[in-house]
Amino acid sequence: MKLVYIGVLQNAQTPAVELCAERELSSYSRFTRNSVSEFTTMFSKTVAERTKQGQRQDIQEQDFTFHVYARTQGIAGVIISDNEYPSLAAHQILSKMLDEFLAQHPNAGASRDPVSFPALKTYITSYQDPHQVDSIMKIQKELDETKIVLHKTIESVLERGEKIDDLVSKSEGLSAQSKMFYTSAKKQNSCWANDREATLTVLTAGPAECDGGSLRSNRRDLACTKSLKRRY
Known part of the structure; x- marks a missing residue:
């Protein structure tokens, strides 16, 4: 189980903008690491743009899952993990992360510029082990009552005719x-x-x-x- 990417994006407008992000790419060759980084950003923007405010989605793409939570403030959190990483744990992380982010940047939904959020580094490091998520004091009822929409491929969230x-x-x-x-x-x-x-x-x-x-x-x-x- 591993987390590859965690980021916050402004999706109030199209195209979405990556405000801040952290990646764990140590398992990748140095020759492909930059390309992988660019593609994580591109696909995170893609899924953030296609997630409605207040909605949670899991989008599976073969061995990977994109976990997305869009807040009503015009921002969305995205986690890219392997398929073994528990969905509930990923969404607990997204809830806590976005709460903390908005407390520091309440007007981020109107920003199109990168912002500083050093806590992301701690998130992607500490929660590589999903068992550590148990320590998150997030009200479980919120997640229990929220439907996480599951898609089997990225193409399933694209508009008709998009490839x-x-x-x-x-x-x-x-x-x-x-x-x-x-x-x-x-x-x-x-x-x-x-x-x-x-x-x-x-x-x-x-x-x-x-x-x-x-x-x-x-x-x-x-x-x-x-x-x-x-x-x-």
Whole structure:
């Protein structure tokens, strides 16, 4: 069980803006870490924009789940975890995190600029173990009475006709290198049937365990990713 990303976004307007975020990418190759970071931001914006105020959603994308909670103040919290991380624990974290964030930044819903929230580092570090979430003194009744909408894929929250490929190509937050990596991941793995699987590739590509963590190029990262997919 692991947390990959935790962030706060302003989603009162479109496109959503990442106000602050922390990532745990130590298991990724240094050659792919920047691309993974950019894609976590892009997909967090995507799901935040498609979560209504007051709504909670879990969006599964193969081995990963995007946990989203949108507050009525025009901000949303997003956690990206593996599928083994308990949904209830993730949403407890989101509730506590957003309460604390809004106490410090009550007008963040009107901001389009990054803000400082050092507590995020503690959150992503302390709650890698979901059992630590038991210490959160959040009223359980709120979560019990709130329906968490579950989606099986990111594409299921997109508007009709939208494709992940289109989001990637139009994204201003992705570098040319990240877009090239996404495209290469699809082309070099003929067993992948669609762009959703390339999404997983970006998140799983280049873990440090491959080749002793000494990958030397994106091509070797992709080869390593292919072997990982076979194992999965």
